[in-house]
Amino acid sequence: MxxxxxxxxxxxxxxxxxxxxxxxxxxxxxxxxxxxxxxxxxxxxxxxxxxxxxxxxxxxxxxxxxxxxxxxxxxxxxxxxxxxxxxxxxxxxxxxxxxxxxxxxxxxxxxxxxxxxxxxxxxxxxxxxxxxxxxxxxxEGNGKDGSIWGRKDQQFVRVGGLRLGRIPTHIEIFSFDGNQALKEYLFADYADIESEGLWQLHDVTVKRWVEGNETVEHLDQMTWQSVLPETRLQDVALPANSLSSRQLYHYIEFLKGTTQPxxxxxxxxxxxxxxxxxxxxxxxxxxxxxxxxxxxxxxxxxxxxxxxxxxxxxxxxxxxxxxxxxxxxxxxxxxxxxxxxxxxxxxxxxxxxxxxx
Structure with a gap:
């Protein structure tokens, strides 16, 4: 045989x-x-x-x-x-x-x-x-290649795209209080990714709401602790069918850890x-x-x-x-x-x- x-x-x-x-x-x-x-x-x-x-x-x-x-x-x-x-x-x-x-x-x-x-x-x-x-x-004259969303506790972040595949651009951060009311909104034009999950935000606009009053602040730079995964950020922006088994597994763990679908x-x-x-x-x-x-x-x-x-x-x-x-x-x-x-x-x-x- x-x-x-x-x-x-x-x-x-x-x-x-x-x-x-x-x-x-x-x-x-x-x-x-x-x-x-x-x-x-x-x-x-x-x-x-x-x-x-x-x-x-x-x-x-x-x-x-x-x-x-x-x-x-x-x-x-x-x-x-x-x-x-x-x-x-x-x-x-x-x-x-x-x-x-x-x-x-x-x-x-x-x-x-x-x-x-x-x-x-x-x-x-x-x-x-x-x-x-x-x-x-x-x-097309723009650096957007798809939005990336992240969440941790009552903080949500949206990255509009990745310039050159590695620089986050058009960053929006939404912070809510215990009653699900928006208490702070932050917009940054772009960010430099540093070590230990720290991002250096550039050209930042911060809006806050306290007891019905709105305040607006403009900053040239601001340090922010990212809630996005520690893996390569460009992996997150890729379609699911392009990811390897290991990439899928790690990203699934991140999504579950941040209570995202x-x-x-x-x-x-x-x-x-x-x-x-x-x-x-x-x-x-x-x-x-x-x-x-x-x-x-x-x-x-x-x-x-x-x-x-x-x-x-x-x-x-x-x-x-x-x-x-x-x-x-x-x-x-x-x-x-x-x-x-x-x-x-x-x-x-x-x-x-x-x-x-």
């Missing part, structure tokens, strides 16, 4: 490479076309190409289940066309045993995707976002596990596709049907995730249950092949 396992693994990984070689250039071209609309000023074509190239590992991770399905269908389908799968079954090897070999290939592929996600896709995507943001901000980031963290499980489910789904009647369904038709199935699974998963966030469902279930359901469904189809034999 070791020889057969190695032979199946070899063919499956060739199938993965073929599927990746087909899908990645296609989706990268679509990404580049979408970037062309924003080209102008300091954001040039060469930068757009660089952004698309840096997001290529993230695209591969996102397409991982799709690659597993199409690569598995291509590899096993070719073996079915040459009657090798039928020979294996005639020799007493069950569809479940062949499925076990595909699971091994899928597990190795999933582990590789997880490593790419953690150590390549996330860092490169973050650099791409920062490159794109800085170029567009310069073109963290569901979106928790779902993003569990989705990483869900993607790996979905990859296993899709490679297993390739087995029943391959055992269908070769004469009635050619390899091209199987690949087309697999592509449609993969697209429907992807859309269903995205709908479930967004509905889960909207209705406040348990993040662990939102991120993993769709993949688990698909995994059980794929296993049941393989077991049904053996019962029909």
């Amino acid at each position: 070791k020889i057969i396992d190695k032979y199946l693994l070899q063919n499956l990984f060739i199938g993965f490479l073929a599927a990746a070689a087909l899908l990645l250039p296609l989706f990268s071209t679509l990404d580049l076309v979408s970037e062309l609309d924003d080209i102008g000023g300091d954001y040039r074509l060469i930068q757009a190409i660089e952004v698309v190239a840096m997001t290529l590992p993230r695209r591969m991770v996102e397409l991982g289940p799709f690659i597993a399905l199409l690569g598995g269908i291509a590899a096993l389908g070719q073996l079915a066309l040459t009657q090798e799968l039928n020979t294996l079954r005639a020799a007493g090897i069950s569809a479940a045993r062949i499925g076990l070999s595909t699971v091994l290939a899928g597990a190795l592929f999933a582990v590789a995707l997880a490593a790419v996600d953690e150590f390549a896709a996330s860092p490169l995507q973050q650099k791409a976002i920062q490159l794109r943001t800085h170029a567009l901000a310069s073109t 963290a569901a979106q980031y928790e779902v993003a963290l569990w989705e990483k596990l869900g993607t790996l499980l979905l990859t296993l489910a899709m490679i297993l789904l390739a087995v029943p596709f391959s055992f269908s009647q070769v004469r009635s369904t050619g390899l091209g038709s199987k690949l087309a049907l697999g592509a449609i199935t993969g697209l429907l699974v992807y859309l269903a998963n995205q709908i479930i995730v967004n509905l889960g966030i909207l209705f406040g469902l348990v993040p662990m279930l939102v991120g993993t249950v769709p993949a688990l359901v698909m995994l059980v469904f794929s296993i049941s189809l393989i077991l049904q092949l053996d019962r029909k034999r």
Whole structure:
């Protein structure tokens, strides 16, 4: 069986490479076309190409289940066309045993995707976002790249954006009393981040309300103890899907510690596990596709049907995730249950092949 396992693994990984070689250039071209609309000023074509190239590992991770399905269908389908799968079954090897070999290939592929996600896709995507943001901000004549919110006790802070990816700008600080009445409002044009969480605020306006009376004070500089996380501030401004598992975990801990909603980031963290499980489910789904009647369904038709199935699974998963966030469902279930359901469904189809034999 070791020889057969190695032979199946070899063919499956060739199938993965073929599927990746087909899908990645296609989706990268679509990404580049979408970037062309924003080209102008300091954001040039060469930068757009660089952004698309840096997001290529993230695209591969996102397409991982799709690659597993199409690569598995291509590899096993070719073996079915040459009657090798039928020979294996005639020799007493069950569809479940062949499925076990595909699971091994899928597990190795999933582990590789997880490593790419953690150590390549996330860092490169973050650099791409920062490159794109800085170029567009310069073109549009402003330094804002999205608001950042923080909270500690009765103090709320809003950072309007990050200049050069590291200098907080347009800072607003709201302080409330025990009756939830606003007692102090502070606005600073920008800040220099110092050690131990201290910020040196510049061009500061402070408004205070005491017994119905308002006072306004203007300061050139002011020291403020930040309530934002000690991690890199630019990480906080990045979208959840661009963060690595470690970044998500630390930011979730910060949000929970400051009683802020963290569901979106928790779902993003569990989705990483869900993607790996979905990859296993899709490679297993390739087995029943391959055992269908070769004469009635050619390899091209199987690949087309697999592509449609993969697209429907992807859309269903995205709908479930967004509905889960909207209705406040348990993040662990939102991120993993769709993949688990698909995994059980794929296993049941393989077991049904053996019962029909």
